[in-house]
Amino acid sequence: MVCGNMGRLLSGRLKMAVSGRLSMRMLSGCSWVRGSDPAVLSRLRDEAVVRPGFLSQAEEDTLTRELEPQLRRRRYEYDHWDAAIHGFRETEKFRWSDASQAILHRVQEAAFGPDQTLLSLVHVLDLEPRGYIKPHVDSVKFCGSTIAGLSLLSPSVMKLVHTQEPEQWLELLLEPGSLYILRGSARYDFSHEILRDEESFFGERHVPRGRRISVICRSLPEGMGPGRPEKPPPAS
Ligand SMILES: O=C(O)CCC(=O)C(=O)O
Ligand SMILES: [Fe+2]
Numbered sequence: 001m002v003c004g005n006m007g008r009l010l011s012g013r014l015k016m017a018v019s020g021r022l023s024m025r026m027l028s029g030c031s032w033v034r035g036s037d038p039a040v041l042s043r044l045r046d047e048a049v050v051r052p053g054f055l056s057q058a059e060e061d062t063l064t065r066e067l068e069p070q071l072r073r074r075r076y077e078y079d080h081w082d083a084a085i086h087g088f089r090e091t092e093k094f095r096w097s098d099a100s101q102a103i104l105h106r107v108q109e110a111a112f113g114p115d116q117t118l119l120s121l122v123h124v125l126d127l128e129p130r131g132y133i134k135p136h137v138d139s140v141k142f143c144g145s146t147i148a149g150l151s152l153l154s155p156s157v158m159k160l161v162h163t164q165e166p167e168q169w170l171e172l173l174l175e176p177g178s179l180y181i182l183r184g185s186a187r188y189d190f191s192h193e194i195l196r197d198e199e200s201f202f203g204e205r206h207v208p209r210g211r212r213i214s215v216i217c218r219s220l221p222e223g224m225g226p227g228r229p230e231k232p233p234p235a236s
């Protein structure tokens with residue numbers, strides 16, 4: 001679990017003034033991940049990771065500016081009876097500006113191993129302020145063992161609940177500019193959801209939901225990477 005890096009929001013004298021408070025916070029543990037119990041927190045230490053301030057403000061603006069025209073052409077979708085996501089529009093993006101490619105490369109280095117291949121289409125999801133994502137586990141048909149998401153514009157709370165033992169849970173505080181990574185057990189054994197505004201609590205603290213854009217990179221489903229062909233080569 002990586003904590004800290006509130007630095008980009010603070011500068012100069014302000015930073016000096018609050019640094020005492022910050023270090024107190026750091027001593028009391030990581031402020032971005034809460035859990036049902038210490039055992040779950042410790043078990044998922046490296047499998048449910050939040051990196052606040054992964055993006056600089058300039059990088060966040062670069063991504064938002066690039067995505068906005070493409071998203072604006074679509075309408076928000078609501079209340080499909082079985083839909084996991086409500087109040088959203090989305091796109092999958094293949095071509096990126098050089099600046100955004102550099103950001104996505106940093107995500108790749110931070111979240112994926114050298115032996116992992118990423119889906120070439122990056123998933124972009126725009127949740128309106130009342131939008132939310134119900135608990136689900138990403139399909140193993142379309143996604144491998146790692147999911148990494150950047151959050152833009154609004155903070156939100158992602159909740160992870162064990163699919164067999166629902167008393168085991170984690171809450172991730174996803175501030176704008178943060179990166180989250182779900183891998184291994186956190187990706188396969190826990191559902192994840194983005195809480196609607198009324199339920200958007202990180203512990204006692206209400207995290208008011210505005211419009212949130214997420215940029216999500218996924219590894220290829222297992223067995224589909226290069227060198228691991230989907231089908232065995234023909235016998236002759
Ligand atoms: O918006 C996010 O960060 C997560 C989206 C999600 O869970 C999904 O598309 O499967
Ligand atoms: Fe998901």
Ligand SMILES: [Mn+2]
Binds near residue numbers: 083084085
């Ligand atoms: Mn859906």
